[in-house]
Amino acid sequence: MKLIRPIAAALVLLAASHATAQQAPAPKLVVVISVDQFSADLLAEYRGQFREGFARLLSGAVFPAGYQSHGATETCPGHSTILTGARPARTGIIANDWTDFTAPREDKTVYCSEDTSVPGSSSNNYTVSDKNLKVPTLGEWMKLANPGSRVVSVAGKDRAAVMMGGHKVDELWWWGGKGFVSYAGRAEPAMVTRMNAGIAERVATAQPAMDLPAFCEPRSRPIAIGGGQTVGEGRFAREAGDYRAFRASPEFDESILALGAGLFADMKLGQGADTDLLILGASATDYIGHSVGTRGSEMCLQMFALDHTLGQLFAVLDKSGVDYVVALTADHGGLDLPERSGEAGSVGGGRVDRALIAGNMGKEIAAKLGLKAPVLHGGSFGDVYVDPKLTPAQRKAVLAEATARYTAHPQVKAVFTRAQVAATPKPKGPPESWTILEELNQSYDPARSGDLLVVLQPRITPIVDPTKGYVATHGSVWGYDRRVPILFWRKGMTGFEQPLGVETVDIAPTLAGVLGLKVPVEIDGKCLDLDPGPGDTCK
Structure with missing residues (x-):
């Protein structure tokens, strides 16, 4: 039975024919x-x-x-x-995309692998770069x-x-x-x-x-x-x-x-x-x-x-x-x-409510507070940004109202301010034991993360309409x-x-x-011993 279409079979064989044998005592x-x-x-x-x-x-x-x-x-x-x-x-x-209100262009969304300084670029029409x-x-x-x-x-x-x-x-x-x-x-x-x-x-x-x-x-x-x-x-x-x-x-x-x-x-x-x-x-x-x-x-x-x-x-x-x-x-x-x-009988879950999309939430808040929209930027979960054009008093009011609205929504597990996330100590235990705040802390960057971080309930899919494109996704803390x-x-x-x-x-x-390579910078990971015997990978 044919399971694979071998579109590259000839190239794979070519690769094999070009390679020559060489063995070495350490991985080459x-x-x-x-x-x-x-x-x-x-x-x-x-x-x-x-x-x-x-x-x-x-x-x-x-x-x-x-x-x-x-x-x-x-x-x-x-x-x-x-x-x-x-x-x-x-x-x-911190994400595939984030918001940077200081970006030198009209589009303030930044794609993770782009150079925003390129003239005429946008987060959808970008120049690939490693600079971020x-x-x-x-x-x-x-x-x-x-x-x-x-x-x-x-x-x-x-x-x-x-x-x-x-x-x-x-x-x-x-x-x-x-x-x-x-x-x-x-x-x-x-x-x-x-x-x-x-x-x-x-x-x-x-x-x-x-x-x-x-x-x-x-x-x-x-x-x-x-x-x-x-x-x-x-x-x-x-x-x-x-x-x-x-x-x-x-x-x-x-x-x-x-x-x-x-x-x-x-x-x-x-x-x-x-x-x-x-x-x-x-x-x-x-x-x-x-x-x-x-x-x-x-x-x-x-x-x-x-x-x-x-x-x-x-x-x-x-x-x-x-x-x-x-x-x-x-x-x-x-x-x-x-x-x-x-x-299949799974309990809970479903598709996200349109009301949780930051732009929609922001319109409701702006109407209530008598402000000009938009006041919030972002998606239906994760990083949510408050518009920098607001005065300090307006910003405080928007944050308070947004926190209350997100918290009250049945599809939301929790909402945290950037101050709460930043103040959370770096986790020390195994990753399966971390709290939500500890998880968020380890993907938090003060220059790039949102003013609020919204966490959806388990199995809530942040795609409103599956007939318009993708039907399933990822991105949660679960x-x-x-x-x-x-x-x-x-x-x-x-x-x-x-x-x-x-x-x-x-x-x-x-x-x-x-x-046998020395790690030249400070990192978060540790060496795992791949030798179950008396040897030690991590010497």
């Missing part, structure tokens, strides 16, 4: 993989079905209760933790110790590639909508050119529905989301020219990992005097989760496909003879769409969004599983320990 290549929206719940659900790439990783060091420990469980903050060893309060990446990331990454630590180390970052999203790659990369490529792109002025490697041409040819041809494994069949049933639309029984059939459907399909991750394999081969990563770093951001799971939810036939197919694609990547690396270590995790978890959860797997593998290592909570900020110092 570090491979870090982030699977966007790969929750601990997804790992638990499909763990018994994995036979290829995931199966290999599960034979290594397994931390099933990894945590994106902070409160802002979005893509950009999550990726900023993986290779910096630092939580968002230190990285400065305040800390160095593992790749930069490696280059500081050994200037010959090379860093390659490839991802389906610019924010994933940038936040994991950092400020000093040799190659950095992300999906630009119809092909992989990079910073302006960078030469395009032949591998990228071939990949983009192969994708264009593939997308130009309509694709039939994928075969459904028997394990997925019970998950295939239509879930009504309104307007006569359903999700839950898709199999990734695609019309010719539909790049959006390509992005939300297993083919997308196959192209990302194949490009990484090709660059590995062409650049002979892991075959120089110094250890190299290959970073891969697989984004399809997130696009699928947002578009159709996490528990239908679509996600089931994606899990089987990604297992196979990871297996292909590892086969290329194995054939090269390079000694490599792998770490795999995720930037956040996710919540299934409430329509399916309701059918465990389903915070818990992610953390997996390490290296040939010859003794496998073990540690069920206690650890953090994604522990990944970078752990890899530094594997490399």
